[in-house]
Every structure is written in structure tokens, then in C-alpha cells.
Amino acid sequence: MAETPSRSVTISAIAAEAGVSAPTVSRVLNGRGDVAPETRERIENLLRLRGYRRRGSRGDGQRRGERIGLIDLVFNDLDSPWAVEIIRGVEDAAHGMDSGIAVSAIHRQASSTRKWLQNVRSRASDGAVLVTTDLDSELRSELEELHIPVVVIDPVGLSDLTVPTIGCTNWAGGLSATTHLIELGHRRIGFVAGRPELWCSRARLDGYRAGLETAGIEVDPELIAPGEFNYESGFRAGERLFDLDDPPTAVFAASDQMALGVYEALRQRGLRVPDDVSVVGFDDLPQARWSSPPLTTVRQPLDDMGRLAVRTLRRLMDSEEIESPRVELATELIVRDSTAPSPTATKK
Amino acid sequence: MAETPSRSVTISAIAAEAGVSAPTVSRVLNGRGDVAPETRERIENLLRLRGYRRRGSRGDGQRRGERIGLIDLVFNDLDSPWAVEIIRGVEDAAHGMDSGIAVSAIHRQASSTRKWLQNVRSRASDGAVLVTTDLDSELRSELEELHIPVVVIDPVGLSDLTVPTIGCTNWAGGLSATTHLIELGHRRIGFVAGRPELWCSRARLDGYRAGLETAGIEVDPELIAPGEFNYESGFRAGERLFDLDDPPTAVFAASDQMALGVYEALRQRGLRVPDDVSVVGFDDLPQARWSSPPLTTVRQPLDDMGRLAVRTLRRLMDSEEIESPRVELATELIVRDSTAPSPTATKK
DNA sequence: CTGAAAGCGCTTACAG
DNA sequence: CTGAAAGCGCTTACAG
Numbered sequence: 001m002a003e004t005p006s007r008s009v010t011i012s013a014i015a016a017e018a019g020v021s022a023p024t025v026s027r028v029l030n031g032r033g034d035v036a037p038e039t040r041e042r043i044e045n046l047l048r049l050r051g052y053r054r055r056g057s058r059g060d061g062q063r064r065g066e067r068i069g070l071i072d073l074v075f076n077d078l079d080s081p082w083a084v085e086i087i088r089g090v091e092d093a094a095h096g097m098d099s100g101i102a103v104s105a106i107h108r109q110a111s112s113t114r115k116w117l118q119n120v121r122s123r124a125s126d127g128a129v130l131v132t133t134d135l136d137s138e139l140r141s142e143l144e145e146l147h148i149p150v151v152v153i154d155p156v157g158l159s160d161l162t163v164p165t166i167g168c169t170n171w172a173g174g175l176s177a178t179t180h181l182i183e184l185g186h187r188r189i190g191f192v193a194g195r196p197e198l199w200c201s202r203a204r205l206d207g208y209r210a211g212l213e214t215a216g217i218e219v220d221p222e223l224i225a226p227g228e229f230n231y232e233s234g235f236r237a238g239e240r241l242f243d244l245d246d247p248p249t250a251v252f253a254a255s256d257q258m259a260l261g262v263y264e265a266l267r268q269r270g271l272r273v274p275d276d277v278s279v280v281g282f283d284d285l286p287q288a289r290w291s292s293p294p295l296t297t298v299r300q301p302l303d304d305m306g307r308l309a310v311r312t313l314r315r316l317m318d319s320e321e322i323e324s325p326r327v328e329l330a331t332e333l334i335v336r337d338s339t340a341p342s343p344t345a346t347k348k
Numbered sequence: 349m350a351e352t353p354s355r356s357v358t359i360s361a362i363a364a365e366a367g368v369s370a371p372t373v374s375r376v377l378n379g380r381g382d383v384a385p386e387t388r389e390r391i392e393n394l395l396r397l398r399g400y401r402r403r404g405s406r407g408d409g410q411r412r413g414e415r416i417g418l419i420d421l422v423f424n425d426l427d428s429p430w431a432v433e434i435i436r437g438v439e440d441a442a443h444g445m446d447s448g449i450a451v452s453a454i455h456r457q458a459s460s461t462r463k464w465l466q467n468v469r470s471r472a473s474d475g476a477v478l479v480t481t482d483l484d485s486e487l488r489s490e491l492e493e494l495h496i497p498v499v500v501i502d503p504v505g506l507s508d509l510t511v512p513t514i515g516c517t518n519w520a521g522g523l524s525a526t527t528h529l530i531e532l533g534h535r536r537i538g539f540v541a542g543r544p545e546l547w548c549s550r551a552r553l554d555g556y557r558a559g560l561e562t563a564g565i566e567v568d569p570e571l572i573a574p575g576e577f578n579y580e581s582g583f584r585a586g587e588r589l590f591d592l593d594d595p596p597t598a599v600f601a602a603s604d605q606m607a608l609g610v611y612e613a614l615r616q617r618g619l620r621v622p623d624d625v626s627v628v629g630f631d632d633l634p635q636a637r638w639s640s641p642p643l644t645t646v647r648q649p650l651d652d653m654g655r656l657a658v659r660t661l662r663r664l665m666d667s668e669e670i671e672s673p674r675v676e677l678a679t680e681l682i683v684r685d686s687t688a689p690s691p692t693a694t695k696k
Numbered sequence: 697c698t699g700a701a702a703g704c705g706c707t708t709a710c711a712g
Numbered sequence: 713c714t715g716a717a718a719g720c721g722c723t724t725a726c727a728g
Contacts (some may be wrong), residue, residue, distance in 0.1 A: 010721060021699045026723060036697055070450070081634060088426040091453055098466055102418070104449045105439055118555040119448055156506070231638045242542040263640040286429060287635040290579045358705065369715045375709060384713055 009050045011096060017050075018043050051147025070100050070315060072120055072128040081257065081285050082302050086131055089306025095313045097314065099126070104137070117142050124225035127304045127313040129153060149316035151309045163313055165326045166305050170200045173251070173298040174207020180296070180333055181250045182215045185342035187279060189217075190248035190259045192227045192237040204254045204282060220268070223248055227258050234261025242269055242277075249277060249342045256281035256288045256297055259338075263291065274340035284334055293337035301329050357398045365398075366391050388585025396656070399424045405641070418448050419661060420468055420476040421471050426453045429605065429633050430650050434479055434501060436524055437654025445662065454487070465490055470484075475661040477501060479652070499657045499663035503556055512660055513674045514653050516546045518538045521646040521679035522555020529598045530563045530680055532628060533690035537565075540575045540585040540595035552602045552630060571596055575606050582609025590625075597625060597690045604629035605634045607686075611639065622688035632682055641685035 009027070015022045020039060027035050028043045029052075035043075048054075073090050087103060093096055094101045106113055120128070143150055152165045173190045181189050191208045194201035196335055205224070212219050222244060225237035234253055236262060241248055253259035259281030266277055273279050273293055281288055286300035308327065315322055359377070363370045368387060373382050375392045376387060377400075383391075394400075421438050423431055435451060440450045441633060450473055454461055468476070475497045491498055502511045535602050541555045542549035551574070560567050564623055570592060573585035582601055590598055601607035607629030621627050621641055629636055632647035656675065 010720085022721085024698060024725075026721095027698090034697060039697080073451075078432060078439055082434075083431045083435075084426060084429075088453075089452060091426055091451060092455075095452065095455060095464070098467060100452060102448045103421075103439060104443065105436075106447060107440075107443060116443070119446060176585045180480060223685075257638060259639045264642070282566045287638065290605060290608045290635065292608065292615045292711090294639065295613070342722080346642065359707095360705080370705085371707075374705095375714090378707085382713060385713080425722090623724060 004257075011052075014043065014046050014050060014052060016048050036268040039162075040143075044136070061215060062074055072125040072127040072309065073101050073103045074120075074128060074130045074132070075103070075105045076132050078103075081287070082132070082283065082300075085285070085302035089303030090129055090310055092303070093307040093310035097310070099310075103141075113139065117236070121145060128318055129309045129313065149313055151312045151316070153305050153309050158208075163325075164322055165315070166309050166312070167200075167326065167328045168300045168305065169328045169331050170203035171207040173282060173300070174204035174254075175211045176207075176331070176333045177252045177282065178208045178211025178299050179214075180335065180339065181252060181280060182211060184250070184278065184339060185344075185345075186248075187217055187252040187342070188220070188223065188246065188248040188250070190223045190225065190241040190251040192234055192251060192253040192262065193223050194227055194229045194254040194258075201254060204294075207316070208252060215342070224235075228255065229255045229258060231257045231261045231264075234258025235265050238262035238265025242266070242271070249344055250279070250339070251277065252280045252282075255283050255287045256283040256295060256348045258288070259295055260291055261298065273338050276343065278339040278342070280339060289336070291338075296336045296339040297334055299332045299334050301332075305329055330345070355483035357400045358612050359400075360391040361430040362391065362394050362398060362400060366394050366679050385638050388426070401520065403565060406609065406695070418450055418473040419658065420473040421449050421469075422450045422476060422478045422480070423451070423453045423556075424480050425455075426451075429635070430478070430648075433633070434654045437651030437678070438477055438656075438658055440651070441655040441658035447658075461487065461490075465494070468494060468667055471693025475499070475665055476621075477657045481513060497661055499660045499664070509674070512664070514657050514660070515674065515676045516648045516653065517676045517679050519555040519558075521630060521648070521681075522552035522602075524555075524560045524679070524681045525600045525630065525646050526556045526559025527562075528683065528687065529600060529628060529677055530559060530565070531625060532598070532626065532687060533692075534596075534598040535565060535690070536568070536571065536588040536594065536598070537691075538571045538573065538585075538599040540573050540582055540599060540610065542577045542590075542602040542606075543666035544574070547661055549602060556600060575602065577603045579605045579609045579612075582606025586610035590614070590619070598687070599625065600628045600630075602630050604631040604633045604643060607637070607645065608639055608644055621686050624691065626687040626690070628687060637684070639686075644684045644687040647680045647682050649680075653677055 011025045015025045017026065020043065023042055024035060024039065028040050029047070030283050055301065058119070064240060071090070071094050073087065089102055104119070106116055124341060125148065128143065128146070129151050131153045150163050152163050154165050154167045161335050178189065189212070191205065193205055223241065225240050227237045228234040234255070234257060238251070241251060242265060253262055259279050263273060264277055266273055272275055279295065280294050281297035283301070285295045288295040288297045308329065335338045355496065359373045360370045363373045368391065372383060376388050377395070384562065419438070421435065424513055439449055452464060452467070454464055466503050473496065476491065476494070478491075479501045499509050500511050501579070502513050502515050509677050516562065526537065543552055557567050564641065571589065573588050575581040575585045582603070582605060585601070585606065586599070589599060590613060599610050601610055607627050610627055611621060614621055619625055627643065629643050629645035630648070632645045636643040636645045660670060
């Protein structure tokens, strides 16, 4: 957790500590050229270390409980289909407390990360919500230097606990999806896994296993196909599962996108959902509702996770207690039209 | 177009004009309670009129060509599936010029619009990109009072030209989709229209008509079904078209979401895409690629529209010339697997 | 390359 | 409810 930013990290405080005058620090801050390299570096270090933030003439800095003005919302990339869901939740909660949100993506190149950080610093937001699958440690330490509260929304991982993290119950979701299929009479249930290096993939897989084992069904490794959460990998996994000698009658895919890939693999084989094969996804992205047939899936409350992130940020800013560094919101099985009783099941 | 903001709308300038002291204006700005109602109102009006923006102690205001720091990106609602596409484009371009973006939604209630505006004002962004289907005139005049450059991204409408607007070639897109189907041998081609009050719906419909007429096919009003751009209306339109005595062999829907609704209507009737019926959409949202079968559609370059909006804003800020108040980017037909030769066509 | 001085825009007690 | 005064954080010439 970042040290509490000292109450008045002003230009003159920094100047005093660096043994220069205030104007010199000001010049460094404004990127003027005429400062000796050593001086500049010394000042820049202090600036970072002390978490300097421009304060205008508002007097004695941020007061406890002061209205928050701007929250940074940071994605790895904006091409994930769940980005909007989270944006909506965060925007909604921020709006409710009269705050704005600054959305940005850390573009791949390391060089640009640095520029991006400078941006965040210069717009002086009051807190940051990070949505990220891979929160590398370098970035994290850079963020600490911002001296603002940070909350991580982490729908896929299970990061370490130095920063409050908001996730969802992946294991329970995997279990409920599998149980749903078993209750429909399915016995051969395929699983399309997510990226193996992410904890959520493991949790969903274990939920699947637990469901089978509870029902006394043996886990057949042949029925577990690798995937990477995206459409294409779901499609390939679907092909693989239905090329088996004894193919499954139902498939649980660890993401909606992979479930849609499975749809396509089935369509190309002339198999129908749900008449021939049942399919369950994970996420409940809007497109799950608009697929044909509408997809039964495990809902991950991304918007609520966004809202909770903002509320947590708020508490952090007010130096209130956080219940727990890791919160997992409940997943929920949404039954639509892609699941039906197993064609091979004994009719009851 | 907003009047150019005067160079130095300072608190004391406002105070002088209002015949009060600077501290009083300051109190109004900071929402302190102890100001006489009439005084407050007089000051608030002047503040709006003169486009007051907090300037800290940066000396003489914004200099021409100064690095831009924050761009406001405003949606009506964040539930539109194309929101991310635009966000990505705007973020990308803004990132490229070391600027951040503040994303917000105007929530429905009028009361909250006012609060939202105050927020925009107080975060002092350097420009605003509006994405909106219904840019009501009240909101627009409020925005003028912000005295910052504004660009409207308008994928659906054709607003009046007091503000630079970026759209796409809806008519040409409608024409190319229809021509594609005709070239595949289809003669009875259904059309699912968009919300009739929006100009883009009209343009797409006219493109459809033009395509038919060019090929010497009579326009059958029965084949034109009403829709509202969303999934449900597409579904209903599909039901209606395929309940006709002489149903179409192909359908062009004025949005991807409606096309997916048509998919579902077809599935429920046991009809297959594209073997029995071809379907074309409009937008090329990511989900078009992930539908089953992947959807042939007219691509609207939403991300490029976002990028262009930022570049236009930049020129406005630098007081450079804008080529044209209304720019339309080209649409492009993306052929995937939802279209095939008409089953009733004479084989060539 | 750096600092002392002047100044800007704003806010905060304080007095009435 | 309002203003004169003091002060804060920062920046901009200017001088060396």
C-alpha cells in the first residue's frame, strides 16, 4: 500500500529539500530546458518520491472528505469486450459522487507507459481504478509513486494483496454452470478452458471438475480443450471436441466469446444448439443475449464491480477502513435458450 | 460556433463586471452558502456568459498551440454497443497527443445534466467530443457556454451545421449492401429499417431503394419492415418478413443488432443462414465477426471517426481552418459467411 | 544555469 | 451577506 502522501508537498518544500530555489523546481515541472542535468534529476527524484501534485492556490491541499473530482480508469487495452461494462459501472458510481472519469489504455510499448504516467500525474486525479490481466510489478511501483489510492478490478486474475482487488466468484460460477448441465441429464460435458496462466481459468476449471465429481461423473481429460478466452480459440476447441469418437452432448466454455466460437464450430458441422448440443458460456456480455440462440451463461457483474471499485476508492481517500483487500462478487447463472435436456438422457 | 473565449476571464474581471469583490465571486464558484441569491445569480450568469474557467496561477491563460491536457468524451448512454469502438479511437488519438480523455454519460434526468455540466466546467477540459443521437438544443447552448471547442460524432444523425460533425456515408453503405445481394442473384430482398426519426435510417433506406431500382427491381413496400436499431425490433421484423406469403430470400438490416435479431427469427423457424436466407447488417460491431455464421455487414469506421474527431478538435484549438463542418467517412462492405447465392436464382 | 523579486489568480480568516 | 487585507502556490521576467 502506498505511503500516505504528506500533507503539503509544495514546490517550495521540494526546493528546500533539494537545496534549490522554488523557481528552479517550477522549471523542472514545466519541462523548461535550462536546468542543469544533475539538478534536474535530483529534483525529479524528489518530486516522485514525495508524490508531488500540483495544487494551484487552493490553500492547504486536499481536505479529508473533499469532493473528489477525477478518477483514472486504466485498461491494458480497450479492445476487450467487457471494457464497456466496467466503464459503465465506474462512470455511474463516479457520476453519483460528482466525479469524472479519465479512461486510458496502457499502449504496449514501454516508452509510452512512461508518457502515460506523466499524464496521469499531470491531470492530478484523485484515485485510480486499474483493470488489468497482467499488472506487472514495475507498473505497480510506478503507480505507488503517484501517491493516490488504487483499486484493481480483476475479473480474470487473483493478484497479490498489496492493493485492494475486486473480482468475482469464478469457482462457484464454474460449478453452477456444470451442475446446470448435469441436471439437464448431460453426462459427457466438454470444457473449453481459458488462458492457463490466469487464476480465473483454473478456478473455473476446478468448479467444472467439482460439479462432475459431486455428481459421480468421472472427469475425462479428453473433454477438456485448451482455449485463450477469444473467439478463435473457442472455435478450434469446438472442432476438437466434436471430432472425438465419443463427443460431448454439452459444452461449458470459460468465456462467452469462446462459447460463440463453439456455436460456429457446431454450425459448420450441421449440429444445432441446443437440440443436438447444449452450450454454456461465462461472462454474460451483451452479445450473449443477442446470439442465436441466446446463450445460457454465468453472469459476472462487471458493472457492479466497477461501482464497488469507485466506492472502495472513496473509502481509501477518506482514510476509512476497507473490509478486505480482496472482494469477490457473486456470479449468477443466467439460463437462456442454449441449454436443453440431453438427447441421450433417459426421459424421466 | 461558440464565440472565442476572451483571453482573460479572471475572477476579478467577473467581479468588476458584476460590481462585487473578487472574494464574492470566489464564494459563488466554490458553492459557499453565504451569498445573497440575487448576487449569486448575477454572478453565475456572468460566469457562464464569459466562459469563465479556472486558471490557477499559470499566468496569461491558454497559449495558442499549448499542449492539450484533457478531452471530454460525452455519450448519451454508455449502453450502446458502439461506445467502445469510439472510445478506443478517441483514446488512441488523444494518447498520441499526450492528452487524456474524460468519459461521461448524460444520465437521463435533467437535474443531473446540470450537475454534469458543472463537472465538465470544473475539470476544465480543453475540448469536447459529443457522441449523440439526440443532441437537444438546450444542451447544445449549455455547451456553448463552456467556451471550448466541440466536435460531434454522429453515426446516426445529420445534425445541423453549427458544430463540426463527423459521420459516415450511410446512403452509399445501404447501396453497397443491396447491390451485393443483387449480385448474388437475390430478387426479393427485405429491409429492416432503423428509427425513422434519424436521418441515417432514411439514408440507408434510400441506398437500399437505389440499389433495387438500378437493377430494375421494383421496391415492394411489404418487404420494408420497421425497426429501432435494437435486437428485439430486428427479431420482430424478421418474424414479420418471414410470415409473408412470398418471403424474401435475403434481408438487409440497418444495424448489426437487428441483423442478429433476424438470425434468431430465422433459427426459430428452422431456416438457415445463408443456405435458406442471406443476411447483411450495418455497423460491423465486433460481435458481427463472432456471430454464427459470421455476419456480412457494412463497416462504419467508428474508431477512425473518433480519431478524426480529436484531430478536428486539435485544429479548432489551434484556431486552424476546418475543411468542412460536416465530414463523412467511407463505409465498406465486409463480406463474411451470412450471404450466399440465392437458392431461387438461375445458376449461371 | 540559477535565484531574488514581483506578480498572478485565487482563497481564507476577519471584521462589520 | 460582503469587502479589505493577508497569504498561498506557482510562474515569469530580469539580472548575473
